[in-house]
Amino acid sequence: xxxxxxxxxxxxxxxxxxxxxxxxxxxxxxxxxxxxxxxxxxxxxxxxxxxxxxxxxxxxxxxxxxxxxxxxxxxxxxxxxxxxxxxxxxxxxxxxxxxxxxxxxxxxxxxxxxxxxxxxxxx
Numbered sequence: 001x002x003x004x005x006x007x008x009x010x011x012x013x014x015x016x017x018x019x020x021x022x023x024x025x026x027x028x029x030x031x032x033x034x035x036x037x038x039x040x041x042x043x044x045x046x047x048x049x050x051x052x053x054x055x056x057x058x059x060x061x062x063x064x065x066x067x068x069x070x071x072x073x074x075x076x077x078x079x080x081x082x083x084x085x086x087x088x089x090x091x092x093x094x095x096x097x098x099x100x101x102x103x104x105x106x107x108x109x110x111x112x113x114x115x116x117x118x119x120x121x122x123x
Contacts, residue, residue, distance in 0.1 A: 016048045019056030026060025030069045037117040038075045040091075041110045045081025054079075054087035058094065065099065074120070075099060078113040080106030 011029050013022050029038065040057060042048075064070050077091045084105065091103045104113060 013053060014042070014045075014048055017053065017056075019052055019059070022053045022056030023060040023063075026057045027063060030060060030064035030073075035070075035073050037120075038073060039078075039113060039117050040075065041078040041113055043080070043110070044106050045079070048081055049083050050079050050081045050087035051083035051090065052087075054090050058090055061094065061099065062097070065097075070099070073100065074117065075101040076104075076113050076117045077101065078104040078106075078108055078110050 011025055013025055029035075061070065061075070075094075077088070079087065088103050088105055091101060094101050102113075102116065
């Protein structure tokens with residue numbers, strides 16, 4: 001099935017990186033030209049603290065939004081692992097700040113999130 005889009009600019013964060021490093025990575029990703037969707041996704045982590053890494057990603061998103069880099073960009077999140085409930089709730093709260101964000105837990109397959117992004121639909 002053709003979904004009418006492509007994915008590019010894969011960036012990896014694993015190994016329980018510090019929040020500052022994930023924030024810097026997020027800033028770089030948000031600075032790429034022509035972004036329409038950002039997928040923050042991953043498997044169910046064994047030791048990467050979801051809350052801690054999401055704290056860094058959220059800081060990067062806030063900075064990018066303040067600089068006008070996320071206008072019209074949809075964000076799709078799917079992650080599981082240590083402290084996932086708190087981390088996912090932090091991400092959900094970004095909708096209160098005007099982010100177009102769709103957040104899913106470990107029970108939604110990552111492949112579904114990619115399909116939602118490519119089709120522009122979801123929760």
